[in-house]
Amino acid sequence: MNGEMLLEIQVKLLPSLRVNGSTRDILMIPFTGTAGGPWFTGQVIGPGVDTQNISKDGKAALSARYMLEGTDKNGQSCRIFIENQGSFCSGFKPAVVTDSALLSDWETAELCATVDVVPGGVVVRVFREGARA
Numbered sequence: 082m083n084g085e086m087l088l089e090i091q092v093k094l095l096p097s098l099r100v101n102g103s104t105r106d107i108l109m110i111p112f113t114g115t116a117g118g119p120w121f122t123g124q125v126i127g128p129g130v131d132t133q134n135i136s137k138d139g140k141a142a143l144s145a146r147y148m149l150e151g152t153d154k155n156g157q158s159c160r161i162f163i164e165n166q167g168s169f170c171s172g173f174k175p176a177v178v179t180d181s182a183l184l185s186d187w188e189t190a191e192l193c194a195t196v197d198v199v200p201g202g203v204v205v206r207v208f209r210e211g212a213r214a
Contacts, residue, residue, distance in 0.1 A: 084208040088118040092202040095128060108133040116149050120184060123151015142168055153181045165194055175207050
């Protein structure tokens with residue numbers, strides 16, 4: 082992955098909820114976890130949720146929404162909201178909202194993410210595309 086890694090989120094999955102519809106299936110997976118990186122350290126607050134919209138041909142579009150609480154690199158308490166959308170085929174594009182002055186440029190930065198499946202969860206890595214300004 083090209084770009085600067087901003088965050089690595091260790092996600093622990095909780096029991097999922099599912100509805101099988103006539104045109105598509107919906108899978109909602111709540112989760113908790115911890116986050117770290119060179120700019121922020123913290124944890125998922127409340128459960129986050131990954132909602133998977135699965136077509137009858139098996140293609141899934143994912144949308145995870147969650148909030149992190151912790152401290153930025155300057156030691157300031159802050160929160161980060163992340164909405165990460167995409168698929169394993171097309172990639173993932175996170176959008177961020179934060180109350181950290183240090184991390185505020187994440188809200189307008191071009192971000193991308195990787196999602197790697199690990200036992201009991203996934204590891205999400207969020208990158209800034211290109212170099213830090």
